[in-house]
Amino acid sequence: MHEYPVTEQIIGIATKHGLDARASEVSVIHLVVGEQSGYIGESIQMYFDIISEGTLCEGARLDIKSVRPKLSCPSCGTLFERKPMSFACPKCGTDGAPTEIGKEFYIESIEVI
């Protein structure tokens, strides 16, 4: 349920940029959502349709680009997706360290009319 407040933020940011561009309508919002950001695209969409009513973003389509988290191997430098219950690098077996890949949560761009 914590998608509700962040959906309000998304509409706020998109509306501000739409107004700055003197748009009459925001038609598409391109979001980048890392899978480790803790947010679920479908839930954002559900709240979006309700909260955006009466705003510049009403009826806009959400285009969500999902990013899988990656670890970085401190020994061989490989960037890899972890297997469940393991952090081991698939190339050399060393435990990988967390990176910022997969934690993204931002509005990349909007399309306006």
Place this chain on the structure above:
Amino acid sequence: MHDVNRISVMEDIHGENGRIAAEVNHSLTHKSAFAVNVMGAPGIGKTTVLLNIIERLAVLAPEVKPLVIEGDIASDIDTQTFRSLGIAASQINTFGACHLDAPQIHNAVNNIDFSSVGGSILFIENVGNLVCPAEFSIGEHVKLLICSVTEGSDKPYKYPLAFEKAGLILLNKVDLAPHLDFDEEFFMKGVRALNKSAPVIKVSGKTGEGFSEVAEVLLDMKSVALSSHSHSHSHSHE
């Protein structure tokens, strides 16, 4: 036919929370208050751990005032516990929300009396949850993660973000370890893959084991966090 324009935005959706968190952190540092964001699953012993830490702080550093903000979905039972022991505690009810955020702390700290010769340690007990609290900065100086031998040794593998973000990790309920199959080696391997530097201290809320060390570590962290501030503060006036 309407013209469609694509406008680059590149704006972090948590940006507003992050800005307010930075403001809260600055204001707390200025008031010599070291803020600890206390995270852990429901029933892990967050309140009991805090009571134990505060008891040790009273012995080791009586000049440091302990303060508590309790985040809870619906009750104030933990706040009443702290107050009954003479500890200043304030309540935030999130009414269903799964974590605290920076604007809530921004409002709460306005009503707290921070006056104390030795500064203060503000414990902010987050909503019991191992997922969402790790995603939101609330202006803390350190995130304290409480785990326990009863929840199993696989938690770093299942909830990596909480372990990655923690500055101090407690393994609670160690008095029960002889009765359980907690695999400490597997647990620590996961912790260290995610977090190379956070101290991990074994404690028992039941027996009091380990809490003197926790109190000492927090006092050291407080000195570092607040002294680097006074250092940079004095430079900024040069």
